[in-house]
Amino acid sequence: MRALGPARVASPLFRADSVTRRFGDVTALSDLSVDLFPGAIGLVGPNGSGKTTLLRLLMGLIAPDSGTLTVLGHDPLREPLRVRELVGYMPEHDCLMPDLTGIGFVAHMGRVSGLPKETAMSRAHDVLEFVGLEEERYRRIHTYSVGMRQRVKLAQALVHDPPLCFLDEPTSGLDPKGREEMLGLLRTLATTGHRSFVLSTHLLPDADGLCDQVLLLNGGQLLVAGPVSELLSARDRESVVRIKGDVDPFLAALVRRGLAPRYVDGAIHLALPGGETRAVFEAAAETGAQVRFLGQSVATIEGLFLSKIQAVSGGEAT
Amino acid sequence: MSISAPRYVVPPTPRTGRASRLLAIADREFFRHAEWGTLLAVGFAYTATVLATVTTVLFASLAGSVALDAFATVFASPLWPFLILIVTTAAGAGCLAEDVGNGSFTLYRARPVHLVDYLAAKTVACGSWLVIASVGPGLVAVAVTAALGYAEAGLALHAAAAFVATGLLAAVFFTGLALALSSLTDRALYAGVAIFGLVLSLYIGGALVAGLTGNPYVPYGSPIEDLHRVAIGAFQVSGTSGTSPAASAGVLAGAGIALWAFAGWRLTRLEVIAE
Numbered sequence: 245m246r247a248l249g250p251a252r253v254a255s256p257l258f259r260a261d262s263v264t265r266r267f268g269d270v271t272a273l274s275d276l277s278v279d280l281f282p283g284a285i286g287l288v289g290p291n292g293s294g295k296t297t298l299l300r301l302l303m304g305l306i307a308p309d310s311g312t313l314t315v316l317g318h319d320p321l322r323e324p325l326r327v328r329e330l331v332g333y334m335p336e337h338d339c340l341m342p343d344l345t346g347i348g349f350v351a352h353m354g355r356v357s358g359l360p361k362e363t364a365m366s367r368a369h370d371v372l373e374f375v376g377l378e379e380e381r382y383r384r385i386h387t388y389s390v391g392m393r394q395r396v397k398l399a400q401a402l403v404h405d406p407p408l409c410f411l412d413e414p415t416s417g418l419d420p421k422g423r424e425e426m427l428g429l430l431r432t433l434a435t436t437g438h439r440s441f442v443l444s445t446h447l448l449p450d451a452d453g454l455c456d457q458v459l460l461l462n463g464g465q466l467l468v469a470g471p472v473s474e475l476l477s478a479r480d481r482e483s484v485v486r487i488k489g490d491v492d493p494f495l496a497a498l499v500r501r502g503l504a505p506r507y508v509d510g511a512i513h514l515a516l517p518g519g520e521t522r523a524v525f526e527a528a529a530e531t532g533a534q535v536r537f538l539g540q541s542v543a544t545i546e547g548l549f550l551s552k553i554q555a556v557s558g559g560e561a562t
Numbered sequence: 563m564s565i566s567a568p569r570y571v572v573p574p575t576p577r578t579g580r581a582s583r584l585l586a587i588a589d590r591e592f593f594r595h596a597e598w599g600t601l602l603a604v605g606f607a608y609t610a611t612v613l614a615t616v617t618t619v620l621f622a623s624l625a626g627s628v629a630l631d632a633f634a635t636v637f638a639s640p641l642w643p644f645l646i647l648i649v650t651t652a653a654g655a656g657c658l659a660e661d662v663g664n665g666s667f668t669l670y671r672a673r674p675v676h677l678v679d680y681l682a683a684k685t686v687a688c689g690s691w692l693v694i695a696s697v698g699p700g701l702v703a704v705a706v707t708a709a710l711g712y713a714e715a716g717l718a719l720h721a722a723a724a725f726v727a728t729g730l731l732a733a734v735f736f737t738g739l740a741l742a743l744s745s746l747t748d749r750a751l752y753a754g755v756a757i758f759g760l761v762l763s764l765y766i767g768g769a770l771v772a773g774l775t776g777n778p779y780v781p782y783g784s785p786i787e788d789l790h791r792v793a794i795g796a797f798q799v800s801g802t803s804g805t806s807p808a809a810s811a812g813v814l815a816g817a818g819i820a821l822w823a824f825a826g827w828r829l830t831r832l833e834v835i836a837e
Contacts, residue, residue: 303672305671305672325674325675325676326674328672328673328674328675329577329674331672333669333672335665335668335669335672337665337668338664338665339664339665339666339668339669340664340665340666341664341666342664343594352586352590353669353673355578355582355583355586356583356586356587356670356673356675357577357583357673357674358577358578358579358582358583358674359575359577359578360575360576360578360582363575400669405575
């Protein structure tokens with residue numbers, strides 16, 4: 245099991261212990277063990293990586309084939325209703341009732357979550373104001389734009405004031421402006437109050453700068469999980485080199501000097517022991533390449549994900 | 563003077579229980595169908611039942627004696643079950659299909675609501691419309707005839723009980739049918755066509771097969787025929803032959819419960835979150 249950070253004292257937001265879930269011959273999640281703590285958590289991976297399966301397991305909607313889970317100290321299989329009282333869920337796909345007004349829909353969802361009628365209505369006004377739909381709350385949902393629909397989906401997930409929200413691809417289908425506004429809302433959620441959320445996304449830049457912990461999945465396998473600051477600090481030592489000239493001989497020359505370069509998107513990424521750049525220039529001189537840029541790489545979750553994917557596929561190849 | 567500034571803490575809002583959540587879903591589902599199609603069918607059921615019953619009882623009263631079978635006029639033709647069928651289609655076809663179609667079923671499942679409570683809420687909403695359409699008109703007709711002095715109290719009570727028994731059986735069967743067929747699709751239109759098509763084809767097909775083969779058990783397969791027989795039994799209409807009213811009542815109640823259980827099974831098979 246991966247314990248995230250030595251300074252963690254809070255009880256885990258959720259804990260998975262050797263969780264495996266199969267659908268027929270397909271293993272959607274394989275032997276997942278992880279502890280994640282309160283905060284903003286990025287559940288990141290490509291489509292089909294097991295993100296949605298993990299969310300379904302966490303809400304007690306399906307059972308694992310093996311292993312155990314706890315969410316906010318409760319077993320989602322034994323106490324599914326208790327867990328669902330404590331979480332809010334914003335699905336990726338359309339889930340709205342088009343005949344209702346925004347306020348009617350959010351208040352209804354509040355009542356179904358166990359709020360008294362008057363409280364549900366009052367909270368619905370509050371959360372719709374928070375997501376920026378105070379002017380449109382009395383319009384029927386079928387007249388809403390895609391961006392407004394995403395906002396009302398977020399509002400219904402927050403209406404019963406859950407300590408934990410599962411947000412499944414919240415920026416899906418949004419234009420750049422709408423995406424930025426949605427990320428702004430999530431940033432506000434992450435930095436105010438005592439609410440945690442799990443942001444499930446295949447758009448890795450969405451998780452950058454927003455999440456303080458990340459769980460990277462690929463093909464049902466855990467790639468890495470932990471606090472973003474710790475995971476990315478290891479990558480701070482990585483350098484980026486751009487050259488003019490033949491790349492392959494240059495890469496071979498670097499390898500001969502004991503380095504492990506990766507060629508990604510026209511740039512060569514490599515760790516330079518002690519920050520020593522001599523090997524780069526020696527390799528350039530040997531192969532006749534011109535070094536056009538040499539600097540430190542910007543550490544991102546996307547970069548971390550790509551390096552992990554490459555490490556896994558490299559391991560498989562060997 | 564206090565030694566520290568006051569602190570204010572918002573107490574957690576107490577959560578409502580299962581019944582309240584169930585009623586929230588039922589409430590929304592019931593009023594969602596309070597639209598012109600449903601209201602027109604229900605209004606027509608009231609008008610037809612009250613006019614037919616009061617007129618028949620009035621003539622029986624003028625002729626000298628009012629018997630229980632005078633209240634059964636509305637059941638003499640397929641009009642009554644046809645009206646109930648329209649209400650079933652209007653109020654029941656979309657009860658599950660629309661939630662699946664627009665994705666809100668996912669939201670309900672992600673809430674602290676048991677699947678059986680969800681199904682119960684839908685049953686209450688759809689069943690309420692059917693009870694309003696199947697039991698209500700008969701009771702209004704009995705009340706009117708009693709108020710006008712055409713039927714004595716004992717007879718009126720007997721007639722009311724017969725209307726309640728027949729109407730409740732109709733509500734049980736058609737609620738189960740609506741839920742079962744609505745659980746098979748994500749389009750209310752398809753479910754509505756299926757409800758109508760199934761009941762009418764059983765009625766017409768059953769009559770044809772019974773006529774050709776003479777098999778006395780074939781009519782039990784037609785809900786409309788079963789309802790007709792139950793009404794004949796409940797209102798003690800004499801001089802009729804055919805299937806047993808008690809057996810028809812058993813078929814309707816059993817089929818309604820089986821269809822309800824099928825709808826529940828279907829809900830457990832639905833994917834909650836699309837990958």
